[in-house]
Amino acid sequence: MTTLIDGKKTAREIRAWVADEVARTVRERGRVPALATVLVGDDPASAVYVAAKRSAIREAGMGDVHRALPPHASQAEVAAVIDELAQDRDVSGILLQLPLPGGLDAGALIDRIPAGKDVDGLTTTSAGLLARGADGLRPCTPAGVLKLLDTEGVPLRGAHAVVVGHSELVGRPMARMLLQRDATVTVAHRHTLRLASVTRQADILVVATGVPGLIGADHVKPGAVVVDVGIHRTPGGLQGDVRARELDGHAGLLTPVPGGVGPMTIAMLLANTLAAARQSPSRS
Amino acid sequence: MTTLIDGKKTAREIRAWVADEVARTVRERGRVPALATVLVGDDPASAVYVAAKRSAIREAGMGDVHRALPPHASQAEVAAVIDELAQDRDVSGILLQLPLPGGLDAGALIDRIPAGKDVDGLTTTSAGLLARGADGLRPCTPAGVLKLLDTEGVPLRGAHAVVVGHSELVGRPMARMLLQRDATVTVAHRHTLRLASVTRQADILVVATGVPGLIGADHVKPGAVVVDVGIHRTPGGLQGDVRARELDGHAGLLTPVPGGVGPMTIAMLLANTLAAARQSPSRS
Numbered sequence: 001m002t003t004l005i006d007g008k009k010t011a012r013e014i015r016a017w018v019a020d021e022v023a024r025t026v027r028e029r030g031r032v033p034a035l036a037t038v039l040v041g042d043d044p045a046s047a048v049y050v051a052a053k054r055s056a057i058r059e060a061g062m063g064d065v066h067r068a069l070p071p072h073a074s075q076a077e078v079a080a081v082i083d084e085l086a087q088d089r090d091v092s093g094i095l096l097q098l099p100l101p102g103g104l105d106a107g108a109l110i111d112r113i114p115a116g117k118d119v120d121g122l123t124t125t126s127a128g129l130l131a132r133g134a135d136g137l138r139p140c141t142p143a144g145v146l147k148l149l150d151t152e153g154v155p156l157r158g159a160h161a162v163v164v165g166h167s168e169l170v171g172r173p174m175a176r177m178l179l180q181r182d183a184t185v186t187v188a189h190r191h192t193l194r195l196a197s198v199t200r201q202a203d204i205l206v207v208a209t210g211v212p213g214l215i216g217a218d219h220v221k222p223g224a225v226v227v228d229v230g231i232h233r234t235p236g237g238l239q240g241d242v243r244a245r246e247l248d249g250h251a252g253l254l255t256p257v258p259g260g261v262g263p264m265t266i267a268m269l270l271a272n273t274l275a276a277a278r279q280s281p282s283r284s
Numbered sequence: 285m286t287t288l289i290d291g292k293k294t295a296r297e298i299r300a301w302v303a304d305e306v307a308r309t310v311r312e313r314g315r316v317p318a319l320a321t322v323l324v325g326d327d328p329a330s331a332v333y334v335a336a337k338r339s340a341i342r343e344a345g346m347g348d349v350h351r352a353l354p355p356h357a358s359q360a361e362v363a364a365v366i367d368e369l370a371q372d373r374d375v376s377g378i379l380l381q382l383p384l385p386g387g388l389d390a391g392a393l394i395d396r397i398p399a400g401k402d403v404d405g406l407t408t409t410s411a412g413l414l415a416r417g418a419d420g421l422r423p424c425t426p427a428g429v430l431k432l433l434d435t436e437g438v439p440l441r442g443a444h445a446v447v448v449g450h451s452e453l454v455g456r457p458m459a460r461m462l463l464q465r466d467a468t469v470t471v472a473h474r475h476t477l478r479l480a481s482v483t484r485q486a487d488i489l490v491v492a493t494g495v496p497g498l499i500g501a502d503h504v505k506p507g508a509v510v511v512d513v514g515i516h517r518t519p520g521g522l523q524g525d526v527r528a529r530e531l532d533g534h535a536g537l538l539t540p541v542p543g544g545v546g547p548m549t550i551a552m553l554l555a556n557t558l559a560a561a562r563q564s565p566s567r568s
Contacts, residue, residue, distance in 0.1 A: 107418065128412025131460070132452060134391065158475045160482075166463055168416060176415070179450055179471055184482060186470040187463055191442045198444075198468060 002248050005227075005255045007144075010151050011263035015060060018270045022061040025277060033092045033277030034063025035119065035269075036085045040078055041071035041101040050097050056266045062273060065091055071101050078104060082112045092277035093119035095269070098169075116279055119272040121173070130176050137272050142174035144264025145206060145227050146181070152253060154204060154225050157182040162202035164188045164195070164215065164241075170208040170229055178204075195219065207241040216243040223252040229261050286532050289511075289539045291428075294435050295547035299344060302554045306345040309561060317376045317561030318347025319403065319553075320369045324362055325355035325385040334381050340550045346557060349375055355385050362388060366396045376561035377403035379553070382453075400563055403556040405457070414460050421556050426458035428548025429490060429511050430465070436537060438488060438509050441466040446486035448472045448479070448499070448525075454492040454513055462488075479503065491525040500527040507536040513545050 026032055035057045039050045054064045065088075067081050078100075085091045094117045100106045110118075115125040121139035129136030149156065161183040165171035171187060179185045188198045190209075199205055199219040207215050208229035220226055230241030240257030247254055255261050310316055319341045323334045338348045349372075351365050362384075369375050378401045384390045394402075399409040405423035413420030433440065445467040449455035455471060463469045472482045474493075483489055483503040491499050492513035504510055514525030524541035531538055539545050 107416070124409055124412035124416055124418070126412070127415040128408035128410070131411035131415045131456065132391070132408055134408070158477050160477075172415065172460075172463070176456075179456070182473070182475040184470065184472050184476040186468065188468050189466070191466040192468040193442050193444075 002251045003253050005148055005152055005253055005260055007148060007255060007260040007263045010148060011144075011267035014147070014264075014267040015056065015270055018267075018274050019060045021274055025274070026061070031277070032061070032063045033274055034065055034090055035093045035095060035273045036065035036067065036088075036091045038067045038069070038078070038081055038085070038094065038096045040069045040073050040097070040104065043099075043101075046097050046099075053095065053266060053269060056270060057273065060270050062270070063090065073101075073104075075104055075109070078109055079112055082109060086112065086114050086117065089280075091117065092280060093117050093273040095120055117276055119269055119276055121272070122169070127173070130173060130180075133180055137276060138177065139169060139173045140265045140268040140272060141170050141208075141229060141261065142177050143268045143272075145174060145229065145261055146177055147268065148227065148255065148261070148264060149204065149225070152225075154253070156204070158184070159203040160184045160186070160201055161204040161206065162186045162188060162199050163206045163208070164199060165208035165210070165229075167208060174206055174208070209241050211241055212239050213243045214241050217246040217250050220247060220251055222250055225253040226251045227255050227261060228257050231257055231262055286535045287537050289432055289436055289537055289544055291432060291539060291544040291547045294432060295551035298431070298548075298551040299340065299554055302551075302558050303344045305558055309558070310345070315561070316345075316347045317558055318349055318374055319377045319379060319557045320349035320351065320372075320375045322351045322353070322362070322365060322369070322378065322380045324353045324357050324381070324388065327383075330381050330383075337379065337550060337553060340554060341557065344554050346554070347374065357385075357388075359388055359393070362393055363396055366393060370396065370398050370401065373564075375401065376564060377401050377557040379404055401560055403553060403560055405556070406453070411457070414457060417464055421560060422461065423453060423457045424549045424552040424556060425454050425492075425513060425545065426461050427556075428552045429458060429513065429545055430461055431552065432511065432539065432545070432548060433488065433509070436509075438537070440488070442468070443487040444468045444470070444485055445488040445490065446470045446472060446483050447490045447492070448483060449492035449494070449513075451492060458490055458492065493525050495525055496523050497527045498525050501530040501534050504531060504535055506534055509537040510535045511539050511545060512541050515541055515546055
């Protein structure tokens with residue numbers, strides 16, 4: 001029997017916990033944690049994502065600061081907005097919505113965000129802190145995956161975890177976080193030969209490839225934990241990187257799409273914003 | 285037949301190349317690249333390592349700056365020395381010899397080294413640049429391993445590389461560098477179950493565990509490339525993490541101990557110091 005991992009439920013619990021903690025922070029420190037979202041251009045999907053994040057932030061009782069820039073904003077204009085938010089002591093966290101319009105250097109802009117406000121965990125400093133195993137803000141999606149595994153009581157130490165996909169946003173930080181927890185970790189990707197023979201070794205299989213339905217029963221060891229980070233709009237509805245129907249009765253645990261990893265990303269963004277607010281120096 | 289990888293030869297070639305390039309830099313820019321070594325305390329092994337590095341630096345025509353601090357130097361005293369070298373425009377690179385005497389926070393001291401002078405590639409920023417796949421100075425030992433593999437023409441893309449050991453100095457950056465080159469990468473370590481069944485999958489096996497003779501023929505696929513980063517003084521002479529005799533006629537390529545990876549570490553330190561000198565702003 002395959003058990004579905006209920007990401008919605010865990011995300012709801014985290015969001016409720018964050019809301020309680022925000023209320024306590026406001027009470028005890030007289031200070032409202034706040035997230036600043038920066039949206040450049042008019043990509044409709046980005047607008048939807050940013051709106052969802054802002055709504056979740058407000059729902060948790062946090063401050064919602066927003067800066068919208070036109071599609072042709074220059075590197076210097078975006079940089080100036082980030083610098084202003086970096087200096088603003090009322091802003092706990094800064095999120096620069098990706099992807100940016102062509103012509104902007106995303107890496108350079110991200111690196112203007114101070115590590116203490118880097119709620120997406122994407123700056124060079126945050127990546128370095130993770131690589132060194134030091135405290136810091138972690139990217140939301142892999143942090144959400146780890147939270148789901150912990151909530152389900154999946155043992156990580158000594159488990160063989162296979163991460164398919166080596167993106168900077170998910171695959172690579174995911175691998176580092178699993179290694180930090182003493183899993184044996186394999187990273188596979190588009191250049192991997194005989195993918196199925198690699199993924200079939202996984203006790204824990206995390207799939208983040210951006211290829212709809214890439215992974216089926218042939219790729220999965222019976223009883224394995226399968227985490228599907230993909231989400232794709234198809235004629236048949238939302239679909240992940242995993243052919244979920246094939247895995248029913250084959251995988252041990254499986255995250256559904258939707259309702260698995262997706263809701264966790266926003267929940268972890270809220271948790272990161274709270275953590276950033278708590279670490280910042282008090283105003284006096 | 286097993287071919288031994290001649291690290292001494294490759295290291296010698298790199299050192300000769302660095303010496304030529306140093307001479308050219310002095311001629312064209314009127315500037316001598318220089319390495320500053322910082323040695324705290326009186327650990328005899330550390331003293332030997334630092335002496336070897338300084339001698340190689342001088343031999344390459346580079347400037348040799350050295351700071352020795354007593355065993356009971358405080359955190360602030362070591363920090364002040366690093367800060368002074370960080371500001372000194374005649375110093376291209378800074379190497380803080382590890383391990384430090386107990387009581388000192390090595391991570392915090394390393395992070396005082398500016399990324400542009402971080403010839404050991406160990407600062408948070410350098411680790412983050414590597415994690416993000418951006419240009420930067422890389423840790424010398426894994427960089428040396430990669431150079432040996434390239435010199436031998438070992439294909440990396442799509443190869444299955446297994447790294448045994450997940451230290452911050454070698455294993456973790458090694459895994460990241462192999463991933464960067466599109467290998468499928470597995471990191472195994474002391475918590476890995478059934479180690480031999482993991483390592484036997486490797487086309488390229490890099491062993492950096494600190495356990496003498498851990499890896500034998502049972503751990504190695506016939507024809508695999510085996511890189512032994514370990515070096516241990518035993519009653520029978522210097523030995524690596526690999527039982528080299530067992531692998532003769534079994535591995536395809538093998539780095540000997542001594543004379544394999546060891547000489548490459550210093551060669552890459554010289555190359556990093558040259559690179560740091562070239563990237564630093566000209567004096568005018």
